[in-house]
Every structure is written in structure tokens, then in C-alpha cells.
Amino acid sequence: MGKLRKKHNWKGRQQSDPQQPADQEKTDVVVELQDGGRLKGVDESNALVLPANKTKKKKVSVTSVSTKRPLTKKQRKELQKVLERKEKKAQRADILTKLAEVQLPESELKLLYTTSKLGTGDKLYQTKMLSDEIKDGDTGPKISSVSGANRKRKWKEDEEEEEQKAEESSDLDTSSDEEEEKDEETNETTEMIESKETISPCLEDKQEVKGEQNKTEQDGQNEKKISDPEKIQNKTPSEPAVFVPVDRSPEIQEARLKLPVLAEEQVIMEAVRENPCVVICGETGSGKTTQVPQFLYEAGYASGSGIIGITEPRRVAAVSMSHRVAKEMNLPTQVVSYQIRYEGNVTSDTKIKFMTDGVLLKEIQKDFLLQRYSAIIIDEAHERSVYTDILIGLLSRIVPLRNKKGMPMKLLVMSATLRVEDFTDNTKLFRTPPPVIKVDARQFPVTIHFNKRTPLEDYTGEVFQKTCKIHRMLPPGGILVFLTGQAEVHSLCRRLRKAFPFRKGNTTTGVDEEADTSEAMRKFKKAKQKKTVVFRPPPPGTRLCVVATNVAETSLTIPGIKYVVDCGRVKKRFYDRVTGVSSFKVTWTSQASANQRAGRAGRTEPGHCYRLYSSAVFGDFSLFSEAEITRRPVEDLVLQMKDLNIDKVVNFPFPTSPSAEALVAAEQLLVSLGALKEPPRTGRVKDIERARLSCPITPLGRAMASFPVAPRYAKMLALGKQQDCLPYVIAVVAAMTVREIFEDLDRPAGSEDESSKLTQRRARLTQMRRLWAGQGASLLLGDLMVMLGAVGACEFAGCTPKFCEENGLRYKAMVEIRRLRGQLTNAVNAVCPEVGAFVNPKMTPPTEHQVFCLRQIVLAGLGDHLARRVQAEDILDPKWKNGYKTPLMDEPVFIHPSSALFKTLPEFVVYQEIMETTKMYMKGLSAVEAEWVPQLLPQYCHFGSPLESPSPWLCSSTGTVRCHRSSTFCKFSKANTVTMF
DNA sequence: GAGCACTGC
Structure with a gap:
């Protein structure tokens, strides 16, 4: 209020300034004006006593009574005004020429355009939309939506802008240093609003205008109905405008002002206020990642019980952005925090939370409505990482749901490229396309x-x-x-x-x-x-x-x-x-x-x-x-969705949908793993087809979904508790999940010195691999045994960079495995507390029996990755020697030379993956005993009728008749049936 | 007997 009062009639008060220098050209007036004492007295009284409109009337008379007669008090006052105006004009011309010298180029000037209007109550978002529409030649109904008083107001403003240039010299002062004052200005206006939180004419006025716009846009009505307060309330709930002050350091403030995104603050915030979802396009360097969360914070999106969440596709970004924003806002990390897979500093005081996209996806599993959040920002959406895509799909449903429940949430999707049609033109995703706000980047040509x-x-x-x-x-x-x-x-x-x-x-x-x-x-x-x-x-x-x-x-x-x-x-x-x-x-x-x-x-x-x-x-x-x-298997994503009770994954609003084949393959794999209920095999073809793509999740599937690893590995974890194998299964799964645990020592050396060192290290790693692979029974666990040995040894040595360096292990990978082991141990305990799993840094190697058990667990998880050595009689080409047959390929595949089983060549193996280089190579192998296949993978087997030889017999211990049956290993559909044995 | 860009739970 104080500021308001201070402003009242401030121009009038300024007139009392007697120190104006005389204008030499206007001699007749100069004489009069030099009588400072009298003038001063006159002015003092006038400024306080004379009503403003009276002075205006006299304005005309000043020109006619301009000559030698002594001037009346009023005339003198008028004259002084004219003089002041002229003086200011002269000053302005001077300033303008000076300004012209330091004029910014057009491109940069564009960035600054909107700052001059910040906090003036101008609705920039609307104006922008309007001008865009006109440009597109679309003069349709949307333009007429700004109607009546509002349109008049807009015209008036435009006119005023021109007039201002001619008349209101005082404006120049603010525009000349508007950059520095801009934030102050914002503070001022918003503070004003804040102080009138209860009932303020100013606020009501503002909201009425807004309500009017919304209404007219939607049903083409105008003013008459708008004045109906109830309707306005329906359309725009009357919420007080909030401004949360932030205490930034001057240096930060200065740096911020250079960011192009700051110029769009009002546009963005207006769009956010009026739309549930908003898309912001701004290239790297526009400052959107650090500033948009701050805009939301200042607008009060973290003032209530809800917080602001920002997702990043990379951990490093989540951590560093949280630190940077905390520093910019001068807030502790308890308030601006981060959460990534293994760590975070989130507290009950957290207001802004940066996280990786996967973290938010996991949170949706716990609370589908994300009730902790009042706003979610999806950053780097243009990278189209799988989690980002899934998140956008989920949030497109969560946001309306939250609105329906009266707990509104905002979604902001930020992209560095303009390719946002997948989000905006996808009616399955957003029924009404979200507005797109473009932010220019600071970029040199x-x-x-x-x-x-x-x-x-x-x-x-x-x-x-x-x-x-x-x-x-x-x-x-x-x-x-x-x-x-x-x-x-x-x-x-x-x-x-x-x-x-x-x-x-x-x-x-x-x-x-x-x-x-x-x-x-x-x-x-x-x-x-x-x-x-x-x-x-x-x-x-x-x-x-x-x-x-x-x-x-x-x-x-x-x-x-x-x-x-x-x-x-x-x-x-x-x-x-x-x-x-x-x-x-x-x-x-x-x-x-x-x-x-x-x-x-x-x-x-x-x-x-x-x-x-x-x-x-x-x-x-x-x-x-x-x-x-669209380029990778999606079984993990499908399992996550099924866990969210999205049974018909085909209907999920993907920004870009994976192929139907990929979805079918995922569903089939999950059924085979027991994570989804098997669809009915009989009935109408159409129904079968439909059921194949909407299998509900099983209790085992729920447990698997809670393990943050690929479904095949999650299955292994679910089976891990037998024979005290769990710690080993966890270690193996962690190692299989982390890519490339061994260092690439085959790279070309830069110098001779480096070359000899590399040779030495290669030899050492070969030796260690042999050691870790173990002997006898453990050798058959193959590459997984090597991984287990490496993890055990590294952990035993304290997981130091030195140990890794000496033994050809990638330190970063080993640290990741260590943390993943911890996380998986917790996850297993959460599902099955009675197992009481813990991470033992001094894990002893598994016993022979445990290795046996581990091999079976691995087979159960990697069942669809079974391969059988090509039989001698089937070798059609000498190149097929040592080849393996898989159900889905005619051509044989081979054991990778780096594998522990390269020379062993077991009859049956399961593999982690097949990589095609010079040949099709299987990697991550483990040997399988033939008789395990029908026992552990009956879902993949077709059994023939009982064999006559050997003849059936009575098992005395169980009292049942037992017999031999032939079985055929096949995968997925009958069309792909391949006889394995 | 090899030859792999980058990520996230």
C-alpha cells in the first residue's frame, strides 16, 4: 500500500522541482522563470491545491496568452510545464542518439521485447498467440475472442505506446534501464497483489478480465454473461496471485538476465496457469532447465503441500542442475534437492526436486496420482528416451485425473528442438493440443x-x-x-x-x-x-x-x-x-x-x-x-505398465508407439516367464488375438516388477532364495545388468610404452578370467561365473580403483555393480522379508551344489535364449563347425572367443545376448544340462506320447507310473517350432 | 580368434 500511495500524483509532485535549467532560446519566458523565489512559492501551493482537471482546461489558453503581459500564476505554471516538456524532449533526443549508438542488433532486441512488459498486467501469452494466428492467416474465431472492453484495452495500449514516445518522456527513464529494473518491477507489482490477498479491487478486476477471456474463447459469449460472478468462478477459480520472494545474489541476478528464457517468464507462466500441459521449446543455452523451475517456485507452485519435480534423462544432469538451481536461488540443498537411482538429498523440506526419469516412473508405481507434486517438468523431451516417452504418456492421463479430483497438477514438457508434433498433434496423448512456447537460444551464427x-x-x-x-x-x-x-x-x-x-x-x-x-x-x-x-x-x-x-x-x-x-x-x-x-x-x-x-x-x-x-x-x-x-525390445516397459494395471498396453498413449510385433513379443516373453497370466488358447480367433495383448499381471510379475532390472533377470531374483543362492544371484544379476565390466585392452596404443603396458595388462586379465571361471563344476556356469568371481574378488579387495586397474576391470562398472547389489538386496528383502538378504563384502565362492542351482536359476530366466550345438550330421558348411543352433535362426551362432566356454563347447548353453560382428556371437554364456530343459522350461516344450522303449515303470516311492516322452523345444508360436532334441 | 555409440530404474 505504501508504494501505491507514494505513486499517487507523482508527476504533479515532480513539477515542484525549481532547479530546471533555463532554455536559452525562449527568451520571453526565461525572464519570468528566473524569478525563482516567486515561482517556487506558486508551485508549492498549486501542486497541492489545484485540481488536476482544471489545469488541463487551461492548457489551451496558454498558447493564446503567450506574449508580454505578465503571466498569472496559472499561466506561469503552465509555461513551466511546457518548458519541462521541451527540456525533457531535448534530453530525450540526446538520450536517443546515445542509445542508438549502443543499439542492440535486431536479433537480440527481439529477446528483450517482452521484458519491458513484465509485471504490467499485460497478457503476453494471449497477445503472442494472437499475433501468431494472424501470421498464419487464420483470422478465425480465436481472434474475436478478445472482444469488447478487452480488445479496446488492447488497442488503447497500442495507441498509448505510440503516444508515449511523443509525450510521456518519463517512460524513457524506465525503458533505458529496464533491464536492471525489470525484476524490481516484477516484485513490486506482485507484492501489491499479494498484499491484497483478501479482497482487492485491483485483483478482482484482473481476474474478471481473465475470466472474460476464457469464457469468450470457449463459448463465444461476451461481457454480459461474464459479469456473472458465479460463472467466472467456474471457469477461473479465484485464487490469489502468489509471489514467493527469492533472495538471489546480484551476480546471479545479472547472469540470469542474460538468459533468453527470462524474457518469456510471463508468457510461460500465463500459459501454465491457463493450461494443464504446456510445451516449451528452447535450444541448449536458453536457460530453460535452470530457470523454469524457479518461475514455478516464484509463482507459488511449491508453496502449498505440493512440490515441483523435474526429470532429466541423465543422473549427472539431475545432480548438477539441483546444485546449480539451489545456488542461484540461495536455498539449501534440503530445499532444492535431487534423487537418482542410488542416492539423493531429498528431505521433508524439499520444494524443488530434480530426478532421473526412471525415478519418477518408479514413484508412479507407488502413487499413481503423484500427489506430492503440484507441477512436473519433463526436461530434454526431444531426446525421446524410453522413460521420458512413457512418463509423458502416463502424465497425459494423470494430469486430467488430478484436475478431476480437485488437486490440479501442471505438466511442462521441455524440448530442445521444435519437433514436438509427437506430443502436440497426438490426440491420443492430449485431446486438446498443448500450447507450444518457443524460446530463442543465445547462439552466434x-x-x-x-x-x-x-x-x-x-x-x-x-x-x-x-x-x-x-x-x-x-x-x-x-x-x-x-x-x-x-x-x-x-x-x-x-x-x-x-x-x-x-x-x-x-x-x-x-x-x-x-x-x-x-x-x-x-x-x-x-x-x-x-x-x-x-x-x-x-x-x-x-x-x-x-x-x-x-x-x-x-x-x-x-x-x-x-x-x-x-x-x-x-x-x-x-x-x-x-x-x-x-x-x-x-x-x-x-x-x-x-x-x-x-x-x-x-x-x-x-x-x-x-x-x-x-x-x-x-x-x-x-x-x-x-x-x-521403436528401436529396442520393450518387455521391461510392458511389465512396468502391467504393474500399473495397464493391461491393454496397445492402447497406451505412447508419443510414438513401439511396433505391434515388439509388443506381442514382449507379452509372450512375460507370459513365458510367468509374469503375466497365460491367455486362453481356445475360443474365437479374434478373442485369442485380443487376449494375447492384454494379459493381466501375476503375483510373480508384481514381484518381478519391483526389481529394477530386465524381466529375465528379475525372474532369476524371484527364484534366488533356494539353496542360499540369493547373494550369488544378486551379484550375477547386478554384473549382467552393468555393461562392459572388463576394460577394453584391445585398443590401439598411442606409444610403445603404452603398447607394452597394454600387453602386460591383457595377459593379466586373461589369467584372472581363468582364475575367476573356477574349475570343475563352477566352470559350467561359464561367463556368469567369471562375473561372479570378478565381483567377489573386487569387493573383497574393497572395490578400489587400484584393484580394478591391475585386474582389467572397469572401475566405474564395479562401483555401479556394488551399488546395484545394495539396491537389489533391499528390493528382494522388501518383497520377501524372511530371506534377510544382505551384501557380504567377503562373499565366499559358491559350493558345487550352489553352482548347480545357479545354473538352473539362470536357465529359468534365460530360457528363451537356449542354443544347442550343431550336430555333426547337420554341418552343411565347414564354417558351421562349433556353431550353435537357436530356435529363431536358420544360420548358426557362435561362442564369442572371449567366453569362458569358448573351448568347452557344451551341448546346450544359454546366452545373455547375440551380437553380430564378423559373425553372430553369443555373449554371457552358461552351460545347461539337457534334462533340465523339459523340467524347467515346460512352457517351451511340446511333449510326445509315452515311449515304448525304455518302457514305463512304477515308481515305488511315489506310487506313480513314470515314462519317457520325447519333447520338442520350441519358442513362441507353432510356426516357429524347431526340434531341439 | 575378437573389433561396441550413448543412457535410465
Whole structure:
């Protein structure tokens, strides 16, 4: 209130200032004005006594009575006003010319446009929509929705804006330094509203306008009905506007103001207030991840019982963003917190919670309505990670449900690209398309240079040539090279090093490579996490050249990059839906990713991107890369959904749906594992078909769904309690879940010294693998025994980096296994408390009997991954020697040379995966006894009639007749039946 | 006898 009063008639008060310098050109008036004493007296009284409208009337007379007669008090006052106005005009002209000198370029100016209106009560979100519609030529009903008084108000504002330029010089003061004052302004207005929380004419007025807009938009009515307070209440519940103050440091405040997203605060918040779901598009560098949660916080979305949740696709991002936002807001980590798979600092005081997408998915399992949250932000939705997609699908249902229950929740989907049609144009997902708000990024122009011809063979050679050329010919600035794999990165680095050996003091040809190995990358990521280093600047006289794979596209930002060399290719994992075989292939990248790569050159200054392919080839690239969910098996996702009682997964509102085959395959696998009820096999074909895709979950499936691992491994955990095998099963499952536990020692060495070291380490690892594989019975557990041995030994030694380094184990993987073991142990105890599982760091190797039992448990989980050695008589080709037959492939598969069973060649094996390289290789093997198959995998077997020989016999102990039957191992459908034995 | 980009619960 105090501020309001202070503002009242403030212009009038300003007039009493007697210190205005005289205008030399207007002599007649000057004389009068120099009589300061009298004037002062006159003014003092007038300012307080004279009514404003009277002065206005006299305004006209001033011009006519302008000559020599002594002026009346009123005239003098008028004159002074004119003078002041002129004076201000002159000042303004001066300021304008000065401003013009420091005028921002058009592009940057656009970013600032809306800041000048912050907190003025202007509805920017509506205005924006309007102008967009006009641009599209759509002058339909939506425009007329801003009708009557509201439209008038808008016109008036537009007019006023022009008038202001001519008349209201005082406005200039605020606009000239609006950037600094902007936040103050916001505070002021919102404080005003806050202080009138109970009944304030100002607030009511504002809401009435809003109610009006909503109403007219929806049913085409106008003012008359709008004044009906009940209706307004129905449409827009009258809630007090909230502003939660945040105590930011001046430095933070200053840095924030430079972020483009800040200019859109009001647009975003208005959209959020008026829509349950909002999509925000803003490229990296727009500041959306750090600022949008703060907008929501300041608007009171964390003031009640609910909190604000933000999901990230990567753990590092969740942790570092929570720290950064806490720092920006000057709040402790108990309030701005994070939660990732194994750790978190969430407390009962948490108001803003950053988490990985999987964490939120797990939370939905516990509380479908997510009642703790008042708003959820899905960040990096453009990456289309499977969990992000599932989350958006789920939230599209949760949000309306929450609204229906009177506990409204907001959903914000944030994407770095404009490809949001999968979210907005998908009526299955959102019946009314959510509004899309575009935020510009702070980005310098990047000049794109296409090759005239596209090298198809030796593109790495072309990359080398181009990199050398840039280094020799072009001004300073870092080079970032995109290649597809580790081998290419190594090879290019070697060639560059050879071409430009680093010499101290060499100013022309020094190339300093920083990230030429995966370890360097890892070190860098670690450093990034700790916020200690970024990249260390290159020594003087050298140029930074970073050779990287895709990681540099999204996961890390390297400062000082001016040139990007893009080979246009990417290595992707492919997965054969029918056979389940994985492979890695190099393919063309997408236009979106090529642009993302180019963007890396314009972070700190204008840059150049050299695309080593023609513009025609670029035109042939797909616009975006496909969503992950369409390229991988989905049994884990289907199980999670079934656990949420979504039986008909085909009907789930996926932003992009997985293929029908993938869904059927997932459901069949889950039925085989006993996680889903078997569908009826008889009845009408249509009904059978439908039932196959809507099998309900079983109690075993519920238990499996609570284990955060793939369903095959979850099944092993569910069976693990027999024979005290659980600790071993947990360790094996943890090791199988974490990829690549052994270090890649086959990489080419950079120097002779490194080469001999690598040879030494390789020998040591081979020796250790042999040791961990054990002897006799344990050997048959195969690669899983090696994993178990490695985990046991590493844990026994305290899981130190030194032990890992010495024994060829990836330290990061071992730490992950250690944490996963802990998590799985807890999960198992939660389902089955009587087992009392615990993690024993001094785990003894399993007994012979336990190994036997473990092999059976593994078979039960990997039943569909059974392979039988090709019989001698079936070897049609010499290449088939040592081959194995699987149910789904005609061609044989082979045991990978790194496997512990490579030389053993058991009759039956189960495998973790088949990877196609030079051959089809099975990895992660374990040997299986033939007689276990019909016993443990009856669901895959078809039994023949009793055999006559050996003849049936009476089992005296059980009193039953026993017999031999032939059995056929088959998988899934009869069409795929394959006789295994 | 090998040759794998990146992630999340």
C-alpha cells in the first residue's frame, strides 16, 4: 500500500522541482522563470491545491496568452510545464542518439521485447498467440475472442505506446534501464497483489478480465454473461496471485538476465496457469532447465503441500542442475534437492526436486496420482528416451485425473528442438493440443560449408584433411571433430599428432589433443560432475582439437569451439525384432543432429561448420532420429505398465508407439516367464488375438516388477532364495545388468610404452578370467561365473580403483555393480522379508551344489535364449563347425572367443545376448544340462506320447507310473517350432 | 580368434 500511495500524483509532485535549467532560446519566458523565489512559492501551493482537471482546461489558453503581459500564476505554471516538456524532449533526443549508438542488433532486441512488459498486467501469452494466428492467416474465431472492453484495452495500449514516445518522456527513464529494473518491477507489482490477498479491487478486476477471456474463447459469449460472478468462478477459480520472494545474489541476478528464457517468464507462466500441459521449446543455452523451475517456485507452485519435480534423462544432469538451481536461488540443498537411482538429498523440506526419469516412473508405481507434486517438468523431451516417452504418456492421463479430483497438477514438457508434433498433434496423448512456447537460444551464427562431393569410402581421411586445412589456414579457435567410434577417434588422433607434433614455443603447427581417449572423456565427465575443471585451455601458440563421438552432441559442452568438422555419420545399435540379434552399424545421422553438431561451433563466437557431405545428401537425411522406444525390445516397459494395471498396453498413449510385433513379443516373453497370466488358447480367433495383448499381471510379475532390472533377470531374483543362492544371484544379476565390466585392452596404443603396458595388462586379465571361471563344476556356469568371481574378488579387495586397474576391470562398472547389489538386496528383502538378504563384502565362492542351482536359476530366466550345438550330421558348411543352433535362426551362432566356454563347447548353453560382428556371437554364456530343459522350461516344450522303449515303470516311492516322452523345444508360436532334441 | 555409440530404474 505504501508504494501505491507514494505513486499517487507523482508527476504533479515532480513539477515542484525549481532547479530546471533555463532554455536559452525562449527568451520571453526565461525572464519570468528566473524569478525563482516567486515561482517556487506558486508551485508549492498549486501542486497541492489545484485540481488536476482544471489545469488541463487551461492548457489551451496558454498558447493564446503567450506574449508580454505578465503571466498569472496559472499561466506561469503552465509555461513551466511546457518548458519541462521541451527540456525533457531535448534530453530525450540526446538520450536517443546515445542509445542508438549502443543499439542492440535486431536479433537480440527481439529477446528483450517482452521484458519491458513484465509485471504490467499485460497478457503476453494471449497477445503472442494472437499475433501468431494472424501470421498464419487464420483470422478465425480465436481472434474475436478478445472482444469488447478487452480488445479496446488492447488497442488503447497500442495507441498509448505510440503516444508515449511523443509525450510521456518519463517512460524513457524506465525503458533505458529496464533491464536492471525489470525484476524490481516484477516484485513490486506482485507484492501489491499479494498484499491484497483478501479482497482487492485491483485483483478482482484482473481476474474478471481473465475470466472474460476464457469464457469468450470457449463459448463465444461476451461481457454480459461474464459479469456473472458465479460463472467466472467456474471457469477461473479465484485464487490469489502468489509471489514467493527469492533472495538471489546480484551476480546471479545479472547472469540470469542474460538468459533468453527470462524474457518469456510471463508468457510461460500465463500459459501454465491457463493450461494443464504446456510445451516449451528452447535450444541448449536458453536457460530453460535452470530457470523454469524457479518461475514455478516464484509463482507459488511449491508453496502449498505440493512440490515441483523435474526429470532429466541423465543422473549427472539431475545432480548438477539441483546444485546449480539451489545456488542461484540461495536455498539449501534440503530445499532444492535431487534423487537418482542410488542416492539423493531429498528431505521433508524439499520444494524443488530434480530426478532421473526412471525415478519418477518408479514413484508412479507407488502413487499413481503423484500427489506430492503440484507441477512436473519433463526436461530434454526431444531426446525421446524410453522413460521420458512413457512418463509423458502416463502424465497425459494423470494430469486430467488430478484436475478431476480437485488437486490440479501442471505438466511442462521441455524440448530442445521444435519437433514436438509427437506430443502436440497426438490426440491420443492430449485431446486438446498443448500450447507450444518457443524460446530463442543465445547462439552466434554458424556458417555451414557443405562438401561438393560426398566421400563414401574414406571419410576419416577426408576428416583428417579438413582438420589439417582448418588448422593451417584459419584463425585461432578450437576444432571439434565428430566421428563414429573409438577406433576412428584413436586413429585420427594418431594421424594428427604425427602431422603436428607438439613442440614448445611452436606457434604455427601445434595441435593439442585433449580428449582423444575414452579415459580422457571419462575424466572430463567426472571433473564436470565435480565442477572443478572444464577443459583446460590449450597452451599458448597451440590449438585445441577435440575428436569425439556423439557424446559431444548433447552430454558435454566444450568452450572455445569455433570450427566443427562433421562426418555426418553415427554408430547406432540395431536390434533385430525377430531374432533378437544386436549389431552396431554406421549410418547417416539426422538433420536435427547435424544441426545440433553445427550449433557447437557458435557457443562463444560466430563459427563455422564443415560438413563432409553434399547438401543433397543432407537433404536426404531423415529430419529427426527415431524415438528409442521403436528401436529396442520393450518387455521391461510392458511389465512396468502391467504393474500399473495397464493391461491393454496397445492402447497406451505412447508419443510414438513401439511396433505391434515388439509388443506381442514382449507379452509372450512375460507370459513365458510367468509374469503375466497365460491367455486362453481356445475360443474365437479374434478373442485369442485380443487376449494375447492384454494379459493381466501375476503375483510373480508384481514381484518381478519391483526389481529394477530386465524381466529375465528379475525372474532369476524371484527364484534366488533356494539353496542360499540369493547373494550369488544378486551379484550375477547386478554384473549382467552393468555393461562392459572388463576394460577394453584391445585398443590401439598411442606409444610403445603404452603398447607394452597394454600387453602386460591383457595377459593379466586373461589369467584372472581363468582364475575367476573356477574349475570343475563352477566352470559350467561359464561367463556368469567369471562375473561372479570378478565381483567377489573386487569387493573383497574393497572395490578400489587400484584393484580394478591391475585386474582389467572397469572401475566405474564395479562401483555401479556394488551399488546395484545394495539396491537389489533391499528390493528382494522388501518383497520377501524372511530371506534377510544382505551384501557380504567377503562373499565366499559358491559350493558345487550352489553352482548347480545357479545354473538352473539362470536357465529359468534365460530360457528363451537356449542354443544347442550343431550336430555333426547337420554341418552343411565347414564354417558351421562349433556353431550353435537357436530356435529363431536358420544360420548358426557362435561362442564369442572371449567366453569362458569358448573351448568347452557344451551341448546346450544359454546366452545373455547375440551380437553380430564378423559373425553372430553369443555373449554371457552358461552351460545347461539337457534334462533340465523339459523340467524347467515346460512352457517351451511340446511333449510326445509315452515311449515304448525304455518302457514305463512304477515308481515305488511315489506310487506313480513314470515314462519317457520325447519333447520338442520350441519358442513362441507353432510356426516357429524347431526340434531341439 | 575378437573389433561396441550413448543412457535410465
